Each structure stands twice: as C-alpha cells, then as structure tokens.
Amino acid sequence: MEWVGASAGNGRSADPPGSSGRVLVCDDAEEIRTLIRINLELEGYQVIEAGDGQDALEILQDTTQPLPDVITLDALMPRRDGWWAVSMIRADPRLERIPIIMVTASVQSNDRAQAQRVAVDGFVAKPFEPDELIALIAALSKRRRG
Numbered sequence: 001m002e003w004v005g006a007s008a009g010n011g012r013s014a015d016p017p018g019s020s021g022r023v024l025v026c027d028d029a030e031e032i033r034t035l036i037r038i039n040l041e042l043e044g045y046q047v048i049e050a051g052d053g054q055d056a057l058e059i060l061q062d063t064t065q066p067l068p069d070v071i072t073l074d075a076l077m078p079r080r081d082g083w084w085a086v087s088m089i090r091a092d093p094r095l096e097r098i099p100i101i102m103v104t105a106s107v108q109s110n111d112r113a114q115a116q117r118v119a120v121d122g123f124v125a126k127p128f129e130p131d132e133l134i135a136l137i138a139a140l141s142k143r144r145r146g
Contacts, residue, residue, distance in 0.1 A: 060092075073103065
C-alpha cells in the first residue's frame with residue numbers, strides 16, 4: 001500500500017485516444033471532487049464523480065460503461081461510506097482488481113490498519129497536495145492498464 005499526504009481481468013477501460021485513463025472520484029464534498037477532477041483532467045484523465053459509496057457502487061455496476069482504472073474514496077460520507085464501498089468492490093469479481101485510494105481526513109492508526117485489512121492500494125491524508133495524489137493515481141493506473 002502506498003501512503004501519501006501529511007501522514008504520508010476483464011474490465012479494461014475503453015478510453016478515447018490520448019486519454020490517461022478513467023478515474024472514479026467519490027467524496028461527499030463537492031469542492032474536493034472538483035479539485036481532484038480539475039487536476040486529473042489537466043493530466044488527460046476522464047473523471048466520473050460520485051457523492052457517496054452508494055452512488056459509486058451504482059456507477060460501477062452499470063455494465064454499459066467501461067470500468068475506471070482507479071477509484072478514489074473518502075472514508076466518511078453520508079448514506080454509504082468509503083469502507084462499505086471498498087468491501088462491496090472487493091467482494092465483486094468484476095471490480096475486485098481496480099486499485100482504490102482512500103482520500104480522507106480520517107488518519108488515525110485504526111483507519112490505516114483498516115485500509116490495510118481491506119486491501120486499499122493507497123492512502124492519502126487530507127489536506128493533500130494534488131500533485132502527489134495525481135502521481136499515485138498515475139502509478140496505479142499504469143499498473144492496471146499494464
């Protein structure tokens with residue numbers, strides 16, 4: 001698992017030519033989603049947004065759309081949180097290999113331990129440097145698209 005911030009199969013994407021890949025950004029704070037989206041779009045990524053874990057899972061279950069190369073999830077959100085979303089994604093054979101990055105203000109040692117237990121691929125502490133998050137997304141996206 002890769003740590004960033006203050007605490008430091010089948011399902012490939014069908015991306016347009018020149019695209020860096022697809023990223024699902026899930027956070028209940030619109031300003032955080034916008035910050036991440038703008039920075040990703042500047043790097044050529046296609047971004048899909050979700051406001052909570054339930055919305056993210058509904059997007060992922062839409063088989064008419066290509067899967068994302070990477071998913072970012074906030075841990076604490078209304079309705080369904082990021083931990084719930086991770087458990088649902090990891091339990092689905094179609095989704096289980098998509099890299100997940102937790103982007104969260106929940107940075108206690110128990111949060112980090114939980115991230116490791118549920119096989120999260122990266123952990124980014126809020127507040128974060130957008131460049132560090134983009135670099136982690138790029139590395140995980142490249143590994144998935146390999």
